[in-house]
Amino acid sequence: MxxxxxxxxxxxxxxxxxxxxxxxxxxxxxxxxxxxxxxxxxxxxxxxxxxxxxxxxxxxxxxxxAPADEAVGPAPVPDAVRILHTAAAKARALPDVTPRPDQFVYTKTRLADGRENETWASVDGTHDGLAFLFGHETEVAGCRNGKRVQKESHGRTVTSRCVPHPAAPADLPADADAMLAYLHRSTYGEGDTRHDLGTEVVELAGGHLPPAVRAALYEAVAKVPGLVARTDAKDATGRPVLGITWNSTTEHGIGNQDEFLFDPVTFAYLGSGTGTVVSQGIVDAVRQRP
Structure with a gap:
């Protein structure tokens, strides 16, 4: 049934x-x-x-x-600003190493074609440094008593007026607003006609900076309008990196596009796009490597 x-x-x-x-x-x-x-x-x-x-x-x-402006959720934060603030936090947590004035900042960069450049820059800008650039060795004369005596080919020397160009500048601001003001008024590079904010930033970032100063530099850049994050960027060797670009204008009205590259894991500064920083440290003499 x-x-x-x-x-x-x-x-x-x-x-x-x-x-x-x-x-x-x-x-x-x-x-x-x-x-x-x-x-x-x-x-x-x-x-x-x-x-x-x-x-x-x-x-x-x-x-x-809950504040009224959070009623519909927090305002979106630009990716570029978030990357720079993360890099600043990472930099601020690094140990502080103070080099002696007679030491050198060693930097090795790798180019897209596989070649490597090496520089030994004077910490205080008064000692003679050295550079291996694109297969050529060049002595970089220090600035002493307001004069630079640069060796040229065939034993010639050229004397010029100068101010020291330290690879580890002292007394830089550790506050973002003060750093931004410094970047706008500085003539880093001894009055180079190509001077602009981007040149200032790249010059400072490529040298040795105390952790608090480096953090302030990144936070100052985060205040620059027009930042663009490139999460699909690659460095000169083809490795994926985080890129920050912005357009700037020199004091002569020439437009430039500046770029910062960061390691996507450590957020360490990797260069400005033309070459990737693969090694950097403090050494006691030229030709010495860390």
Whole structure:
């Protein structure tokens, strides 16, 4: 015996009710509904009042705890600013190493064609440094007593007026606003006609900076308008990096596009796009490597 037969045996025949039975049942249903309405209205009013009081209290608490501008969620933060602030936090956590004035900042950069450049820059700018650039060795004369004596080919020397160009500048601001003001007024590079904010930033970032100063530099750049984050950027060797670009104008009205590159994991500064920094450190003499 199947299930349907069991149901038929249990319920009996399922005929339609008579017309007069339908009319009677409809009248009973309407009467019962009318009788129930007052009780439902009273119950609904009580529940609504209690619920409304609770809802008003909850809204009041939310209004106190959440500022009005957060009612629709926090304002989006530009990716470039977030990257720079993360790099600043990472830099600020690094140990502070203070080099001696007679030491050198060694930097090795790798180019897209596989060649490597090396520089030994004087910490205080007064000692003679050295550079291996594009396969050529060049002595970089220090600035002493306002003069630089640069050796040229065939034993010639050229003497010029100068100010020291330290690879580890002292007394730089460790505050973002003060750093930005410094970048705008500085003539880093001894009055180079190509001077602009980007040149200032790249020159400083490529040298040795105390952690707090480097953090302030990144935070100052974060205040520059027009920043663009390039999460798909690659360095000169083809490795994925984080890129920050912005357009700037020199004091002579020439437009430049500047770029910062950061390691996507450590957020260490990797260069400005033309070459990737692969090694940097403090050494005691030229030709010495860390």
């Amino acid at each position: 199947d299930e349907m037969q069991l149901l038929r045996d249990f319920a009996g025949p399922a005929g339609l009710p008579a017309r007069e039975d339908l009319a009677r049942q409809r009248a009973e249903l309407l009467a019962a509904t009318a009788a129930a309405r007052p009780r439902r209205r009273v119950l609904w009013g009580g529940v609504t009042a209690a619920g409304l009081a609770a809802a008003v209290a909850a809204v009041a608490v939310v209004a106190v705890l």
